[in-house]
Amino acid sequence: MQGFVTLIQAAVFFGTVIMFGCIGEIIAEKAGNLNLGVPGIMYLGGIASLAAVFIYEGSTENPSKAVCVLIALVSAFCASALGGLIYAFLTITLRANQNVTGLTLTIFGSGVANFFGGSLNTLAGRFEQIAVPVTSSAFRTTITPLADLGIVGKLFFSYGFMVYLAILCAIIVHRFLMHTRAGLNLRTVGENPQAADAAGINVTKNKYLAICIGAGISGFGGVYYVMDYIKGTWANDGSIEKLGWLAVALVIFATWKSINAIWGAYLFGILYWMYMYIPGLTRSSQEIFKMLPYVVTIIVLVVSSMKNSREKQPPASLGLAYFREER
């Protein structure tokens, strides 16, 4: 039982990171943009929050927790949205290829983040290990009275606020896309930009907004990873990149519905950590187990394309640039 509880907890921590990335990517893909820059964007979000808070905590005597959290979230959102803006400008205004631009954004984002993550100390003229204890503890504060409720408390209430924020985000984005006028417009842009344009929807504006806001949300995944998952430090081990690609995989797994991303993210978490709880695995066979999330995603992708059900397809014009004068 104890093992089960820790597995679920690990899955929730893991899942929350990729859920944020996934929700942001769903918004962008629904507007017809396959943004392969998600890992880069998550990197930008993570490093921006870390750097901003590092400066704030270093310059203030008694940093306030609320201000720390606010600074972390706002700076991450801005940096990630800025990354999204580069992608949007290149793919929409300059009509560069989406895949190539997205991959470049990933290279750029991971370069920037790992560079500053690794040299923030040197640049700031301090030599201790980079750490933001106040902010990290603020992010990890649990909903105190409920976390003590035995197993139920541990399973559902032993997390920082970002875990619940992710679920809330998924629900809000789902409501927005499926039940509002603006959401409908956005989906039309992703399915058939010509029709959307003819109906008077501003395709360019919709795409720009979807990408930038989506990138901002994806960036929160980076914040959660840095502040909660690795407790306010930095590691140049490329794990955000792996998680970012899993977020892209999760979009497929969730069949482009953010509501499915909630359980999908936790399922990915369980699949990823399962090897820890299966007795008798050697270190090499553990690695085989870590393939599971990717293999499951491939299976979902293949099955949904074989079934050819319209509900579960990617947006029709995903990955294609829209140029009004072109037929």
Added chain:
Amino acid sequence: MTEEKKTATTELEENEAPAVHEPKPLKEPIVRIVKREDMKFAQRIAVRLTGIVLALLVSAIVIYAITKYNPITVYETMISGAFGTRTRIWSTVKEMLMLTCIAVGLAPAFRMRFWNIGAEGQVLVGGIVTAGCMIYLKDLPSPVLFAVMFCASMLAGALWAFLPALFKAKWNTNETLFTLMMNYVAIQLTSFAVAKWENPFGSNTVGVINQNTRAGWFPTVLGTQYFLNVVLVLLLTVFMFVYLRYTKHGYEIAVVGESENTARYAGINVGAVIIRTLLLSGAVCGLAGCIAVSGASHTISTSTAGGRGFTAIIVAWLAKFNTFTMLLISLLLAFLDSGAGEIASKCKLNDYASQMIIGIILFFILGSEFFINYRLIFRKSGKEAA
């Protein structure tokens, strides 16, 4: 669902309404964008060079802001870092060949508009198989061992590309996402192989394979151990150039890439072309893995591909399927990589700086493509337009 349909119709009505009641005065936009196909070769080069120069300027500003180095010193340092000594030149050339080889492999797939994002994985499986051959078959005579290694790595890469191609051909499964996922399966497979073959035990690295016997290492010819790398990659470059441009296969690939319906109408078996092309694409990427293991690092790890599979996608795309241009772009990237690494180590900063700079430069090159494909027409004056 019904609710959505309703909103869709009201949406239309509302949007039509203002157009009927109060027509807005027509105004020409300030800038119009027109497609162009007539740009001269020299002009294209000029646009690209402008992009690169702008990118280098921006990178210089970024580097200056961080290190306070004089930008000229920075580029001097970069040049000496990439070409300063014989070892450095070879390390840059090795990197360039690696990128070119993968990009050459990707070229036919991209020519067909098949988004093979899976080069990273195809390179890795090629590398795993090569390392496996070097470990288990080290007692074979050298020529046989090389033949086995080449064939096995090409088969492995081809298999890795075959799966997405098959499903694309049969069920139109999204190949971008499929090949992307295959990368991570390959990465885990590499971790598995590393854990299995680790040497010494507990180090979680494979170490240099056959350090003493040098079995399965590319031989040293004309004083360089990279002779075979150069020959193989140049042969592949020429082969792919000819294949894409002057053969029936190449023509079919181009037709499928332009329009699948046209291809079908012309009697081309689209599915077969997709599968055949991806087998070739994967095989070349697998061979790149073999070159990386047997011809360069003599070990296998997840960084055997090290993101080059992704960078090569950008190389292949920017070169517009011209394999000789790929050599140039790869050289630029390899230069930046080793050059920025030198700056980083001089300033005691970490060498991710090179990734950041490569990112900036690629953004500019991607952006400059726009000015090759499109022309901007500015509104002449306010009155005239109205």
